[in-house]
Amino acid sequence: MHKEAAIREPLILGHKTYHEITEDVCKPIEDKAPRMWYILFAIALVIGIYGVGCIFYLLGTGIGVWGLNKTIGWAWDITNFVWWVGIGHAGTLISAVLLLFRQKWRMAINRSAEAMTIFAVFMAGLFPLIHMGRLWVGYWTLPLPNHFGSLWVNFNSPLLWDVFAISTYLSVSLVFWYIGLIPDFATIRDRVKKPIPKKMYSILSFGWSGRAKNWNRFELVSLVLAGVATPLVFSVHSIVSFDFATSVIPGWHTTIFPPYFVAGAVFSGFAMVQTLMLVMRKAMRLEAYIHTRHVEYMNIVIMVTGSIVGTAYITELFISWYSGVEYEAYAFINRATGPYWWAYWSMMTCNVISPQLMWFRKLRRSLYFTFFISIVVNIGMWFERYVIIVTSIHRDYLPAAWSMHYPSHIDLGVYVGTIGLFFVFFLLFARFFPVLALNELKTILKSSGESYKNDTAPVHPYFAKNGHASHDHDNTNNH
């Protein structure tokens, strides 16, 4: 056991025993769902079904039902795709990067952040697929032997890199998430009494028994998966940015895109985690595990990545002038003062100014303020993608082809529908899955639990009698 500096804020508030952690996490799953859950689920389901309806209409009629035209061939679809992939960056970042940095606070939030990641990447993957118009030939993006002779997919194209990046990211995140879930499913399996849930959790837990050797492998697998997932997280959004950066469109052809996109993705991902977590901790009474300190840590990440994004915006603007390329300069003047000025300034306000407020300790520890900013940030990040994509292509090299993009109601329906579907998945997750990594949390209880840190926790009777012998090999003072 590592002893933690007394000055560090505890990560688990009050006095908890191992059993109480199990109770606190499993109770909301085993009890009847509150009425609010049904209301939210019904709303999300209706919106989701409406979105699916719009997608079917789109597939049946053609891409013409979107507000695209011959100048603007990419608009909301790709904006939404990048937006969702960006949101899907927080989960694996929290569980992988923070694991490598041994950040214990990740344990309270990694499970639901990863769930959010997976569902967000589902939603992201939907957009390129339906943009093909013929969903059923989606497998043409894979390098399969085919009847067109020896014609292969183009491995030089960033769009194909994206296919590999997104599918690798989705499947590796899913595996990482599930491996962590197995022991927690076993806990629920051993608690529930009703036959059907027992059977279900029994299948989901894969017969996990918690043997010493299993845990030994578990820890190594988590570490190695974190090690491979860390560069993966950074690669995915870098590759998404290559979709734009390798083209020759002014406003897209930019070498700073990869780091700028990755920072933006982390920024929006953490904002979405805040939005969900602030509601969930209240609804599921998990305030002892996800508290102000966790929110503050995440707000610091939002502040740092938000500042990187802000710097990138200003660098872009400066370089467009400094480069002396008039097309590049025009693309940026047009962004700020052209017909889409409102989108540009919304993006600037939401993404550059709002994270700077997090420098104030009072504000970054305020839950209401955080909730408000988390939504502002995600609106801002949607506008960022819209600005980059639509304002760069709507006025191209040929003024006769200049055009405007007006979204149709199908554009809107598909977008809102994915938000509905995302919440359908997330609400199901919160209802049936352990939303905290409950068994991992038990490993930090004695080092980061409040009652253990201030020595108010009762000493185990065995040690009260025999003295704490197990400390001699822990090198408490040498770490």
Add this chain to the structure above:
Amino acid sequence: MAEKVIYAMYDDDDVLKDGAKKLVAKGVKVAEVFSPFPIHGIDPIIGVRQTRLGIMAFLYGLTGLTLATVGMRYFMIHDWPMNIGGKPNETYLDNVLAFIPITFEFTVLCAAHGMAITYLLLNKTLPGMPASNPDPRTTDDKFVMEFRLSENSQYSETELLAMLNETGVIEIDQKEIN
């Protein structure tokens, strides 16, 4: 042949670790430990060796790297060399930069999934497998050490139980297994 197994249950990981250390010092062999979470430092005490799954992950990653390299060389250089913008794909080395992203992704894909599948198989954790923990509470807040009499033949059953009772055990269960 039926074998006698003793399950000693503890309610604290540190108490179990302390007990395990004292018993092992007396030459007792601990067959298994069941716990709701990893007990740090228990492995060297009871003689569980560090897993070699990390090496496996490396090998799977190497496989992915090779497959991606060989595959892309075949598709793009050998089978159908594309000529994009007057820049034909003639040698692998000329084009390797464009192949790096997918090579990386495929390496990660193979390493992660290969290791995950190996992990599940080694642990014998697959959908539909029965659980084998001796008590349902070992996935909540109890910790169990398993002893086999055949592995501890230098002690009689009563001696073993007496030693266990000194280690802060809360429940002892005995079972015959085949």
